[in-house]
Amino acid sequence: MDDASASAYQHAVLLGRFVRAEVASALGVTEQEAGRVEEALTTLRLLRPMPGRPDELVPVSPDAAAADLVGPAEAEIREMQQAVSSVKTQMLGLLPAYFETRRRRNQAEAFDVISDVGVLQSMLDEWGTRCRVELLTSQPGGSRRPGAMETALPLTLDRLHRGVHVRHLYQHTVRSDLATTDYVRAVTAEGADVRTTDELVDRMLIYDREVAFLPEQHVEGRSPGAIVVREPTLVAFLCKVYDHMWAGAAPFTPGEEDATDIADDLKRSIIRLMAQGHKDEMVARRLGMSVRTCRRHIARIMEEMESTSRFQTGVNVALYGLLGADFSPSGAAAGEAAGLGTS
Incomplete structure (x- = not known):
């Protein structure tokens, strides 16, 4: 008007x-x-x-005109509200049967194999929404795929704002990744805890210490899905494994970390994996770095050990005791015994 x-x-x-x-x-x-x-x-x-x-x-009068004008719409809204309420009442009536049946199913099935990536993502979204106490993640590898951290950030912040305690475990190599560093800086400012270590067994997500998601293994021709573990004893064991890895990891707060300690940790890990006979490609994969970066570290180690070959490096490692008491090769070919003499 x-x-x-x-x-x-x-x-x-x-x-x-x-x-x-x-x-x-x-x-x-x-x-x-x-x-x-x-x-x-x-x-x-x-x-x-x-x-x-x-x-x-x-x-x-305006009140009579308003009633005449919006009356039909209000009646339609009331009918829709009644229909919605009726549907909710009927659906919620199935909740007791659903939870009881699911409880019996969980007792009978220790885990599910979810091969469909779309279904898996829906389950992760559901558990992410339902999570109320704690989220534990273990994510091996180096730099995240493009856009992954930007997608994860609002989800993690939402969980932190809901009071969920979020703990992330990465490998040391992510400390040089800009996207991961920006993500870690944002979530730690809101209360998340992040640590890094030299090696991680595999990717793992645990929600409220009730359900764990592990990557599907030995998959060819399609994207791997996940194993969903619900059995309490298995989940408790995975939580203990996670807590053990967490205890040995170094806190990651961008701008405050001790780069020297992390570099020494990586050096020891490379030497240990070389001593076990692993080639450069396997060492790089285990430590979440590129083969080129791995070889650069190996070259620096050989330079520090004043050696011109892997064999000589193995001998010097044994002489200097860099692998600790557990490393005790016998004989003159210490490098070969340690696996460092292999190409």
Whole structure:
């Protein structure tokens, strides 16, 4: 309603009727404009024909006009609300049977194999929403795939704001990844705990210490799914494994970490894996770094050990005791015994 319509309505209320010519004269507008105002007021139910005199329009109170105008819509809304309430009541009535049946199923089935990636993502979303106490994640490898951290950030912040304690375990190599560092800085500012270690067994997500998601193994020709573990004893064991890895990991707070300690840890891990006979490709994969980066570390180690070959490096490692008491090769070919003599 514009100012002209409001003034015309007030004039009609004052006279008890709406006459187009009188309204045009009173408002100083053309009869064509008065006709437009009449149409607007009629549409808004503020004017209606007088009973017995259909050609004469009389004003109607705003509350009566509003009831006439929105009454059908309100009735439709009430019907929809009743229908929604009925559906909810019927569905919620199935909850006891659902939880009891699921409890029996969980007792009978220690785990499920979810091969469909779409179904798996839906389950992860559901558990992420239901999580109330704690989320534990273990994510091996180096740099995350493009966009992964941007997608994960709002989800993690939402869980933190709901009071969920979030713990992330990464490998040391992510400390040089800009996207991961930005993500860690944002979530630790909101209360998340993040640590890194040299090696991680595999990817793992544990929600509220009730259900664990582990990657599907030995999959060819499709994207791997996950194993969903619900059996309490198995989940408790996985939690102990996670807590053990967590205890040996180094806190990761961007800008505050001790780069020297992390570098020494990586160096020892590379030496240990070389000593076990692993080639450069396997060492790189185990430590979540590229083969080029791995070889650069190996070259630096050989330079520090003042050796010109892997064999000589193995001998020097044994002499310097860099692998600790557990490393005790016998004989002159210490490098070969340690696996460092292999190419």
